[in-house]
Amino acid sequence: MDPRSEVLLRQAELFQGSVLLAGLPADDLLGRLPAAHGWCWHAGDQAALDARFAERSHFGVNVPQREFHSAVVFLPKSKDLTDYILNAVASRLEGREVFLVGEKKSGIEGAAKQLNPFGKPRKLDSARHCQLWQVTVANAPAAKPLESLAQAYELPLAEGPLKVISLPGVFSHGRLDRGSALLLEHLDKLPSGHLLDFGCGAGVLGAAVKRRYPHNQVTLLDVDAFAAASSRLTLAANGLEADVITGDGIDAAPMGLSAILSNPPFHVGVHTDYFATENLLRKAAKHLKNGGELRLVANSFLKYQPLIEEHLGVCAIKAEGQGFRIYRAKRG
Ligand SMILES: C[S@@+](CC[C@H](N)C(=O)[O-])C[C@H]1O[C@@H](n2cnc3c(N)ncnc32)[C@H](O)[C@@H]1O
Missing domain, CATH: 3.40.50.150 (Vaccinia Virus protein VP39)
Known part of the structure; x- marks a missing residue:
């Protein structure tokens, strides 16, 4: 209990x-x-x-x-x-x-x-x-519509500005995380097909790939209903269409993916978040098709490489900066 x-x-x-x-x-x-x-x-x-x-x-x-x-x-x-x-x-x-x-x-x-x-x-x-x-409750307040609490910011991407909308409680509410910023700079040469933004938060990665590769199918997945609602608002604010789903971990993701992108959950001391990320690394291969790619950003001190190599294949460090690394591994 x-x-x-x-x-x-x-x-x-x-x-x-x-x-x-x-x-x-x-x-x-x-x-x-x-x-x-x-x-x-x-x-x-x-x-x-x-x-x-x-x-x-x-x-x-x-x-x-x-x-x-x-x-x-x-x-x-x-x-x-x-x-x-x-x-x-x-x-x-x-x-x-x-x-x-x-x-x-x-x-x-x-x-x-x-x-x-x-x-x-x-x-x-x-x-x-x-x-x-x-x-x-002495004086019941008027109910505040959730949208009135949303925060918006704009990202100057190569394809044009991207509006990001986030709701209370969502990761990096109202601003871009440094790790996500690094991953946004390294979204080139993704295999085309069905792309997944795992742990989508406000939907910044999923919306950016849909904007850059409009012919790909994009799915955004998060465990948190406020994150999923934010992602829907972000997509709508940019006139983009993608599937947004709620579910707990990679097990809830579709199969046959061409790429999984993620700034995966990591919080010191919160066991369930470690578990979600470890499970993603262990099971990514099952959800990727042959030649499909896992591209992640993570704090440099997290030792994800051996786990990715054990369960998926050769894992390269595509970039490094400001305490973060971009990992890239393909299903052989
Ligand atoms: C580091 S944040 C990244 C958010 C967003 N992709 C970004 O770059 O701003 C990780 C996200 O993973 C989500 N998450 C945590 N546990 C999860 C799980 N078990 N399954 C799916 N998503 C999860 C959190 O709600 C959070 O939105």
Whole structure:
């Protein structure tokens, strides 16, 4: 059981009604709170929840339509995403309760201040390195449309400017990552056919290859519904068409690909992100057709080369700069 769920269950009597669990972990909490319903934006967690608790969790970037009488928000990873989720639930809960739960190391103490616009927050519990906060919504805010929180910037590419639109919580929100910038400079001579942008975030790589190689089919894949929504906005802002899918890891990708491009997930200490990247390197060959290519950018200190060579084929370093490397390997 996730420690945040354990903290909720210490006061389970508070959560027996039709409570919305926003950003819930994929654990047994729905089993322990039979009238609760989930709202999830992580495709892997959603698949695990669906398998165990069919129809009990809603997936996507918008608060579920169904009625709920209180909400627990599991502290999201970014401040602006927390603001969006809190606003979305509080706008539906005039005079009712919103709870915020999170780990101390994720900054729950500071994040509790984000409850201030709705009323007077109280700390209800502190245990398992987590805190649980509560506020009664005195003035329900108007719901902010998600698009109003989007940030846009423009990239001067050789083929003309590319507009990139990102939503709260999405990697490198409102700016281009240095690793992605290096990969954008090394998108030449890709085999043509079906291209995949793995871990697409705001869709900068997928949109750039679709712009450069318009006759190729391009698929963009991310585990996060906000990233997929951003990628759709980026493609639309540039008049480009490509498939955007949500799924957990390379297993969710199509087969028969000509190239996989990625600035793969990497976060110190977050095991699942290592796993997604390792799994990509191990299984890329299965998703590439013969002669298909994996082209990655990664921090120079990450030792991906041996893993790529073990599972795919000879791996060359195509470029290096500012602490990043571009790796390139073909399926023989
Ligand atoms: C380093 S970011 C790169 C984003 C974007 N391609 C760019 O260059 O700005 C890695 C992305 O991988 C996504 N990701 C993390 N785990 C994943 C998984 N298991 N399956 C698919 N995507 C994942 C994250 O949501 C994030 O958007």
